[in-house]
Amino acid sequence: MEWNSYIKSYQSYLKIERGLSVNTIDNYSYDIERLLLHLTQNKIEISPINISEECLQQFIYSVSKEVNPRSQSRIISGLKSFFNYLIFEDYRKDNPLDLIDTPKTGRKLPDTLSVAEIDQLIDAIELTSNEGERNRAMLETLYGCGLRVSELITLKNSDLFFDEGFIKITGKGNKQRFVPISDITQKYIQIYRETVRNHVSIQKGFEDTLFLNRRGRQLTRAMIFTIIKNLAVKINLNKTISPHTFRHSFATHLLENGADLRSIQLMLGHESITTTEIYVHLDRKFLTEVLNSFHPRK
Structure with missing residues (x-):
């Protein structure tokens, strides 16, 4: 088999056996294709079965000149997964990346918005247009339920x-969870459904999709990014934000108001509590107040 055959087989494994999303599979595949491009450019003819640690070390070295340590670490992790798959299928006996160390990266804390900043962003939405009612409902849902952008655009009636x-x-890996939704978020969704969505000419296949574009189809991730970016510019917000910022803010505000990490983990759909624990590091002042309030030797 050539590289492309192994890659396609690996993609099928990720989709069928591991249930990963298309976006995640594309990211894994990109790492392998980047390696393949390196081999082609350097006229190195070798199969994934025979490629050596030295050859991969050269590739990692060349990548390190182009990307930051965090991206470099992600590439190494993606390639390790591919070679572990080849071992699983008995194509190889070893993983040539096992002895290649990933660069140390500092843990990047996610950006957050204050409650006042979220209110400002939502208040800046122009409600005189149909898109305004939809956008308000979307941002209230994004923040009120702590959703990923992919979860928001695929949400159904x-x-x-x-x-x-x-x-x-329906989250990563098609895993489903139930998330509580507040009365205020329900209210804005209902306003959108009754005053705007009911009058949209819906395209076939999108009858059940909640948030629709002007053409009656599902919104794209890029469109959500654009909506949020434009609102940030409108209120002169001096922060780089994205849809995920609303999710981080959701978790942070819950934590600051006394919610426990396990509950936040369930609402966010994190497999591991360690992923959720990053929110503990967001507000040192808040943690000091917790210690002073609850420790017996305060």
């Missing part, structure tokens, strides 16, 4: 269980 106070979210 059939996922809304307002009587029970929950929405059903």
